[in-house]
Amino acid sequence: MSRPSGSGTFPGPGERSALRGYVTVSFLFWLPAGLAMAPMVLLLTERGLTLAAVAAAYAAHSLTVAALELPTGGLADVIGRRTVLAGAGVLNACALALIGLGTAPWVIVLGMALMGAGRALSSGPAEAWYVDTVHAHAGPDAELRTGLARGAAASSGAVAIGVLLGGALPWLLGLGPDAGSALREFTSGLVLPLSVPLLLGVAVELLYVLHVLTALTEPPRPAATLRGVLRDVPGAIGAGLRLGTGDALVRRVLMTTGAAGTALAAVELLTPGRAAALTGSPESGAVLFAGLAAAGFVCSALGSRLAPLVARLAGDGERAVLVSLGVSTAGLLALGTTVSATGGLPAALAAAGYGLVYLGLGAAGPSENDLLHRRVDASGRATALSVQSLAQQLVGAAAGLAVGVLPAGPLPWLLGAVVLLAGTLLWARRAPAASAAVPAPASE
Known part of the structure; x- marks a missing residue:
């Protein structure tokens, strides 16, 4: 119980x-x-x-x-x-x-x-x-x-x-x-x-x-005790996995996290090469990428701080996730559609798109986790967060492999945008009511 x-x-x-x-x-x-x-x-x-x-x-x-x-x-x-x-x-x-x-x-x-x-x-x-x-x-x-x-x-x-x-x-x-x-x-x-x-x-x-x-x-x-830990840890893991398959809202959070992992994999794998091509050499491209990476994390921090305001304006947490991920999807589309273009305007659009990806993901995260914590009790909270992290890593790794084999150009960027759009649309309809919380593992 x-x-x-x-x-x-x-x-x-x-x-x-x-x-x-x-x-x-x-x-x-x-x-x-x-x-x-x-x-x-x-x-x-x-x-x-x-x-x-x-x-x-x-x-x-x-x-x-x-x-x-x-x-x-x-x-x-x-x-x-x-x-x-x-x-x-x-x-x-x-x-x-x-x-x-x-x-x-x-x-x-x-x-x-x-x-x-x-x-x-x-x-x-x-x-x-x-x-x-x-x-x-x-x-x-x-x-x-x-x-x-x-x-x-x-x-x-x-x-x-x-x-x-x-x-x-x-x-x-x-x-x-x-x-x-x-x-x-x-x-x-x-x-x-x-x-x-x-x-x-x-x-x-x-x-x-x-x-x-x-x-x-x-x-x-x-x-x-060692015996208790060896017995209770597998029970906590199993409870977390059951929650991911048994609760519709938690399942939606995990799928969205995987979609975000795909978007991040595309951005992190493709941006260094694009920066090098833009500056003309790997060395100067590395400097540009370091600046972009720092700017991306600043945008993510700003998005996180704006998450409560976004939720208030959107009406609730689920709509806030929808709006925030929509911003990230728009940013990734801007990166994909400007990859072959030259000139100041496409570069500015690409830079804005890069910032929007991180801004939207930063704003979506607190609302997603707020929803997650309302479906999980204290006995399985850390396990549920680990399941969420694992979903992002595994899906992101698979997406990285797919992005790596696609031909250079807009296609790899658009793959990330399509997957993130699919994750965004999961929130277009309300999630059903809660089913069951993660049960506490048996104790000595």
């Missing part, structure tokens, strides 16, 4: 404190990811890895995330959000240190795998903690969208800031005479200018772990 989401009270932060804690956790977790994003590939090639080896390292990250996404979501539902989030920070700190200092390929691959494990552990528990805390203080009908929007905005803003810092720090270190050579010599080749953003990320991860352990309080849970 399922537990009410807002059952019980416990000493801890009020709603405002919970919001501050959630926003801070979101920012601190994603800032290191942004710091590593810009220099990562260049650092790995500087260490002597071929592009094929770099691809293998990234595959180790992706496969680890996919393999652990559901088990770690179930683990957070069984042993608690704070423990899992702290573990994610520790793993990410170790991963960034190994990648930033590692010189052997196996060390770098191990670091990427640990980063994937940390990403899987972090997928859902912070948001689940925030929703549980608000429900405990204000009841299961408490307003969630504003807090979810601010957390999403903090995440996107952190990545945008991190990308800019991660790209600027190695460049600034290289301004002085022989600064890069001096750094290599002083550290016996362990630290390169490109390593510095990742090592800064290690310090941020440690601050993140400290914040999680001190600011994120939880109600007491029964002491977890």
